[in-house]
Amino acid sequence: MSPIHHTYDALVVGAGGAGLRAAIELAGKASVAVLTKVYPTRSHTGAAQGGIAATLANVEEDHWEWHVFDTVKGSDYLGDQDAIEVLCTEANETVYELERMGLPFTRTPEGRIDQRRFGGHMRNYGEGPVRRACYAADRTGHVILHTLHQRCVKLGVQFFNEFQVLDLLFHDGACCGAVAYELASGELHVFRARAVILATGGFGRMYRVTANAHTLTGDGDAIALRRGIPLQDMEFYQFHPTGIHRKGILLSEASRGEGAILRNNDGERFMERYAPTMKDLAPRDMVSRSIYQEIRAGRGIGGQDCVHLDFRHLGRDVIRKKLPDVNDFIQTYLAIDPAVDLVPIQPTAHYAMGGVPTTVDGQVRGDGKDAIVPGLYAAGECACVSVHGANRLGTNSLLEIVVFGRRAGRRALTDLQRAEWLPLPERPDGPAREQLERLLDSSGHELVAAIRQELQEAMTTWGGVLRTGEELQKCLDTVVGLKERYQKVRLEDRGKTYNTDLLEAVELGHLLDLAEATVFAALARTESRGAHYREDYPQRDDANWLKHSLVRQVDGRLELDYKPVVITRFQPQERKY
Ligand SMILES: Cc1cc2nc3c(=O)[nH]c(=O)nc-3n(C[C@H](O)[C@H](O)[C@H](O)COP(=O)(O)OP(=O)(O)OC[C@H]3O[C@@H](n4cnc5c(N)ncnc54)[C@H](O)[C@@H]3O)c2cc1C
Numbered sequence: 001m002s003p004i005h006h007t008y009d010a011l012v013v014g015a016g017g018a019g020l021r022a023a024i025e026l027a028g029k030a031s032v033a034v035l036t037k038v039y040p041t042r043s044h045t046g047a048a049q050g051g052i053a054a055t056l057a058n059v060e061e062d063h064w065e066w067h068v069f070d071t072v073k074g075s076d077y078l079g080d081q082d083a084i085e086v087l088c089t090e091a092n093e094t095v096y097e098l099e100r101m102g103l104p105f106t107r108t109p110e111g112r113i114d115q116r117r118f119g120g121h122m123r124n125y126g127e128g129p130v131r132r133a134c135y136a137a138d139r140t141g142h143v144i145l146h147t148l149h150q151r152c153v154k155l156g157v158q159f160f161n162e163f164q165v166l167d168l169l170f171h172d173g174a175c176c177g178a179v180a181y182e183l184a185s186g187e188l189h190v191f192r193a194r195a196v197i198l199a200t201g202g203f204g205r206m207y208r209v210t211a212n213a214h215t216l217t218g219d220g221d222a223i224a225l226r227r228g229i230p231l232q233d234m235e236f237y238q239f240h241p242t243g244i245h246r247k248g249i250l251l252s253e254a255s256r257g258e259g260a261i262l263r264n265n266d267g268e269r270f271m272e273r274y275a276p277t278m279k280d281l282a283p284r285d286m287v288s289r290s291i292y293q294e295i296r297a298g299r300g301i302g303g304q305d306c307v308h309l310d311f312r313h314l315g316r317d318v319i320r321k322k323l324p325d326v327n328d329f330i331q332t333y334l335a336i337d338p339a340v341d342l343v344p345i346q347p348t349a350h351y352a353m354g355g356v357p358t359t360v361d362g363q364v365r366g367d368g369k370d371a372i373v374p375g376l377y378a379a380g381e382c383a384c385v386s387v388h389g390a391n392r393l394g395t396n397s398l399l400e401i402v403v404f405g406r407r408a409g410r411r412a413l414t415d416l417q418r419a420e421w422l423p424l425p426e427r428p429d430g431p432a433r434e435q436l437e438r439l440l441d442s443s444g445h446e447l448v449a450a451i452r453q454e455l456q457e458a459m460t461t462w463g464g465v466l467r468t469g470e471e472l473q474k475c476l477d478t479v480v481g482l483k484e485r486y487q488k489v490r491l492e493d494r495g496k497t498y499n500t501d502l503l504e505a506v507e508l509g510h511l512l513d514l515a516e517a518t519v520f521a522a523l524a525r526t527e528s529r530g531a532h533y534r535e536d537y538p539q540r541d542d543a544n545w546l547k548h549s550l551v552r553q554v555d556g557r558l559e560l561d562y563k564p565v566v567i568t569r570f571q572p573q574e575r576k577y
C-alpha cells in the first residue's frame with residue numbers, strides 16, 4: 001500500500017480558533033492546508049460560551065497592567081510573565097480585528113462592544129470585579145469560530161476535513177510534514193511541508209465528568225510526546241466549577257458574571273467564607289475546591305456530590321437575553337427552569353493548562369527550554385506558552401487562541417522565507433501504518449470502551465480536584481495497567497470506510513499516554529498550587545516548586561525535568577480573593 005502524497009508550504013493541524021487564526025496569517029502568502037478530524041465549525045472553540053478578555057474599558061476603567069496582574073495571580077505565579085504581557089497587550093488589537101472581520105459582539109446602548117464580569121478579573125490590582133469580558137450572548141466561541149472559518153474560506157485556505165493526523169515527520173530534528181488518515185476512505189496521506197502548526201486543542205476526555213467534546217483527546221500533544229518532545233506543566237488540569245450534575249455539560253461562568261450565586265444544602269452562599277472579596281467570582285481552582293470542601297463537610301445537596309447554582313433573582317428577562325444557551329441547557333438536560341428552580345451543579349473537567357512548550361511566537365521548544373524544533377509550531381490549548389500557569393482565568397483562552405494563533409502563523413511565514421525543503425524519511429507512513437495494522441489485526445479481547453471508562457473513572461476519582469500521594473499512586477498504577485491491556489484491544493469494525501472504531505482506539509492510546517504524564521508529574525509535585533491541590537501538601541511551596549515541570553518519554557518510560565518561571569513585574573504573594 002502506498003500513501004497519497006501532498007505538498008504545501010505550511011500545514012495547520014486543527015481548525016479551532018487557534019488553527020484558523022494561524023491559517024489566516026499564511027493565506028495568500030504561502031500555500032497552506034488545514035487538516036481537521038471534524039468539520040471546522042464543529043471544533044470545540046464553537047462550544048465556548050462566556051467571553052474573550054480585553055481591557056477595552058468600554059463600560060468602566062480598565063488597564064492592560066491590571067489584566068497582567070490578574071492573570072499572574074490567577075496562575076498562582078506559575079505563568080511566565082513575559083508571555084502574559086504579550087497576551088494582555090495584544091488583546092485589544094486582536095478583539096478589534098475580530099470585530100472588523102464581522103464578529104457580532106453584544107453591544108452597549110451606545111453601540112460599543114459590551115463587557116461583563118468574569119472570575120479573577122479585577123480592577124486596580126485586586127480591589128474588586130471589573131467588566132473585561134467581551135461577549136456575544138453566551139455563544140462567544142461559536143461566533144469566533146464561524147467568523148474565522150468564513151475568513152479562511154474567503155482567503156482560499158485549503159481544508160482537508162475528516163483527516164486525522166497520526167504522526168509527525170522529521171529530518172535531522174526538523175519537522176518536515178505529517179501523516180493523516182482519511183476517515184471516508186481509510187487511506188493514508190503524507191503531507192510534506194516546510195512548516196507544521198499544531199492546534200489540536202485539549203484532552204478533557206480523560207475524565208468521566210467533562211465539559212469537553214468527544215474529539216478532545218490530545219492527539220497533537222500525544223504525538224509530540226511520542227516523538228520525544230516534552231510536555232510542560234501537565235499536572236495542572238482545570239476543573240470548571242459549574243457543570244450540570246453528573247453530565248458535566250458546562251454552564252458558563254458568565255452565569256456568575258451576570259450575578260448567579262452558589263448555595264449549599266443549607267441555602268448558604270458559601271463562597272463568602274472562602275473568598276470574601278470576589279465571592280462567586282473567585283478563580284476556578286478556588287471555587288471548585290470550595291465546592292468539594294462543602295460536599296465533604298456534608299453540605300452537598302441532599303447528601304450528593306453537587307451544590308446549587310441560583311439564577312432566580314436575575315429574572316427571566318436577563319436569563320433569556322444574556323444567557324440564552326445556559327437557559328436552554330438547563331431546560332433541555334434537567335427539565336427545570338432557572339428562573340424558578342435551583343440548578344444542581346458539580347465541577348467538570350474543562351481545560352488543560354499544560355501542553356507542548358512554545359516560545360511567544362509558537363515555536364516548539366524541543367527540550368522544553370532553549371532548543372527550537374525547526375519547522376514545528378504549536379498554538380491554542382495544545383500548547384503551553386505559558387500564560388495560564390497553574391490555573392487559567394475564564395475568557396483568557398479565547399484570547400490566547402487568537403493572539404498566539406496569529407503569532408504562530410506570522411512566525412511560520414517569516415521562517416518560510418529561509419526554510420528549505422527537507423527530504424522525507426524513508427517510508428514516511430511506516431509507523432502510522434504499523435500502528436493501524438496492529439489495531440486492525442489484533443486478536444486480543446479487550447474493548448476500547450471498557451478501558452476508556454476505567455481510565456475516566458480513575459482520573460476523576462484519584463486525579464481530579466483533590467489529590468493525595470496515595471491516590472495518585474493508585475491512579476498511576478491503574479493507568480499503567482490499562483496501557484498494558486490496551487496492547488490487546490480488539491476492534492469490532494475492521495473495514496476501510498468511516499472506521500470510527502479504529503480512530504477511537506488511536507485516540508484512547510493518546511489519552512492513556514497523556515493521563516500517565518499528568519499523574520506522573522502530579523505525584524512528583526509535593527505542594528499545592530492553582531488547580532493542583534495536594535491534601536497531603538496543602539501549602540504552596542515557592543522555595544522548592546516555583547518551577548515548570550517538563551515530562552518526556554524516553555524508551556517508553558517517563559522522565560521529569562524542571563525549568564524556572566519567568567518573573568518580570570510581580571513577585572509571588574499570598575493569593576487572597
Ligand atoms: C464548553 C466550553 C466552554 C468554554 N468557554 C470559554 C470561554 O467562554 N472563554 C474562553 O476563553 N475559553 C472558553 N473555553 C476554552 C476554549 O474554548 C478552548 O480552550 C479553545 O477554544 C481551544 O481552541 P483550540 O483552537 O486550541 O482547539 P479546538 O477549538 O478544540 O480545536 C481543535 C481542532 O483540532 C482538530 N484536531 C484534533 N486532533 C486532530 C488530529 N489528530 N488530526 C486533525 N485534526 C485534529 C479538531 O478537529 C479541531 O478542529 C471553553 C471550553 C469549553 C469546553
